Amino acid sequence: MPLALSRRHAIAAGLAGAAAAATPRRARAATKTKIRYLTSWFPQAEHGGYYQALATGLYEREGLDVTIDMGGPQVNGLQLLTAGAADIIMGYDIQVLSAIERKLPVVTVATTFQSDLQGLMTHPDIKGIAQLKGHRILIANTSYATFWPWLKQRFGFTDEQAGPYTFNLQPFLIDPNVAVQAYGTSEPFEAKQMGAQVNFFLFADDGYPPYGSTMVTRTEFAARQPDAVRGFIRASLLGWRDYMHDPAPGNRLIKQANPKMTDARIAYAIAQMKALHVLDGGDARTMGLGIMTAARWQKTRDFLVAGKILSPQTDWRAAFTTKFIDGMRIMPDGTA
Template sequence: MVRKALSQLLGAALIGSYVLSPASAADKVTFLTSWFAQAEHGGFYQAKATGLYEKAGLDVTIKTGGPQVNGTQLLLAGDADFIMGYDIQVLKGREQKLPLVTVASSFQFDLQGIMAHDDVADLAALKGRPVLIAGSSRVTFWPWLRAKYGYTDDQIRPYTFNLQPFFADKTIAQQGYLSSEPYQALQQNEKVKFFLFADGGYPPYGSTIVTTEKMIAEKPDVVARFVKASLEGWRDYMETPAPGNGLIKADNPKMTDGQIAFALEKLKETKAVDGGDAAKLGIGIITADRYKQIYDFLVAGELLDAKTEWQKAFDDRFVKDLKIGVK
């Protein structure tokens, strides 16, 4: 009861500080995304473009990630205050005693899956076929595919983020994102099927907001304001995305209107932002039950030490009472 009362008191204090802080000088915040600017980052760009961060008393700089950017290193070095992260990455960090903490999610499921040619019935049918995956995928979704569908490591082929090998060989499947690679295939008039891992029970959230224990301890009001404004950005982006899209294209001139429109359509179609637990608990929600599922999945696959303190890998205090987007 005492712990619950303290938690409620902290929640009230965080909300109070959110209301009062805009009257003072803006707090500078750096947020690092996981890749080049795209619709999958739209909520953050929307919050920047429409003044939600400014209203929250924040001066936010959004930096884009990429294949050579190590977000965890930059976060721990103090070069970023928040990064766009991944539950498995955070739990593996906790295994190594790194002070990483997930404070919110963008999507209620991971957007990753397998793109296959249109003769493939389902994920089970890919057993024995070559599959292109990145090196990092060997310790994320690949063990799950092995356990669930009987895949073997001799199926693995290296994925270099170039779709030409997939287009050239009809026997090959490859990893991808629901909102990205299928669009590129469409542009090449290739008929494909996309199998979302989440539909088969793959447990991680998608594009989480990750910070450090130090940030939470020293600046809980900044964490609360950043989370709240970002999730309001996601709510607004899904309704009127034009402001956020303008900044996305400014940060990534190669991003086309067609790619953005396709990604938005997929996010809406699957209710990635406002479906699942978010339908009742609000956009950005993370729960202990879900994190325990992710922990159990990793331990069962011998990808995580069972002694890892998974409860320290997330902090739901910044999202559980917001109810953003709940009607």
């Protein structure tokens, strides 16, 4: 087991033990539902609400014994979920729609962010994505099956413009005519650390419809443990609400699980999430954190079908359910 994972389990065990010591014997006798939650990457501020919920006892308050496992470049979250090695994972709409096309028994039960943090990073002379027509745009191989078809439909970009992005920023930094795919909380930070002046354009601001960092489980688990799923969603969203006001408890767990994470990177990511309103923007302003709508899911389905990424026969409505999040109304202003 990697060192970071060992530390994380030790932290969780310590928190559980402290809570048990302060809980009456009768309450301790009740069995908590175990949930293994798998994130998409190494612990970071973009996962902060989940660590906040663990650190402050929000999961325990819902009768849950939650373990947070970290993803990474060699971790296939969907495979672990369908194999039963994880109960809920951090996913994304396109991944789940593809899984439904392949008849995998998974379902999205809520979202974290109202918009994906994906976008493009450019040099300062570019004032909008539309200006990049004819420019070289560096993208990862996986992006040809996610946002690239949307960019072509929305802005008329061509495959000839696309170049390989190997997660090395040097080709972008040395060529003023190049743009590069970027996560709003990541590449701009790296570029600025290297002394570069950059602009960042969030795809969602131009209509890119997928949600970001969704909560995905097995259909069987959602049917068998509906109260646990609802409790996990509620605690996680309360954790996110609290994290954006006082991230210190969550940050302590993040840094213990990922010692390479710095205060500067965490602070930048939190500032960007606030500035881009990925958590509290869109429908979340009036309907509550974590909300999803069929209209948004259909927009994602439609651009994937138009880009020949998804079969038009796919039962896209099976990719999500709103029955857990509807009516929860955890508002960004602190009401719940």
